[in-house]
Amino acid sequence: MVHMCTVTPISLTVGANRIIPTIAIPYPLGDPKLTKEEEKVLRRKLVEKALKALETEVDGQTVFED
Numbered sequence: 001m002v003h004m005c006t007v008t009p010i011s012l013t014v015g016a017n018r019i020i021p022t023i024a025i026p027y028p029l030g031d032p033k034l035t036k037e038e039e040k041v042l043r044r045k046l047v048e049k050a051l052k053a054l055e056t057e058v059d060g061q062t063v064f065e066d
Contacts, residue, residue: 001016001017001018002016002018002019002020002050002053002054003016003018003019003020004019004020004022004028004029004046004050005019005020005021005022005028006021006022006023006024006025006028007025008021008063011061011063012061012063015061016061017058017060017061017062018050018053018054018056018058018062018064019061019062019063019064020046020049020050020053020064021063021064021065022046023042029042029043029046030042030043049064052064
């Protein structure tokens with residue numbers, strides 16, 4: 001499982017194995033300051049990072065930073 005969130009310490013507290021930091025609390029997978037095209041690129045990047053995290057074998061909790 002991959003947990004995508006803004007506040008990674010909460011993910012660590014609940015025991016998530018694969019953690020993907022996101023953008024902001026009200027907009028975890030987006031940024032209202034971006035154009036629709038830029039936001040699509042941002043969201044795709046985050047989803048691709050999550051899929052890569054699923055493919056990655058981990059030993060304990062891992063935060064996948066940029």
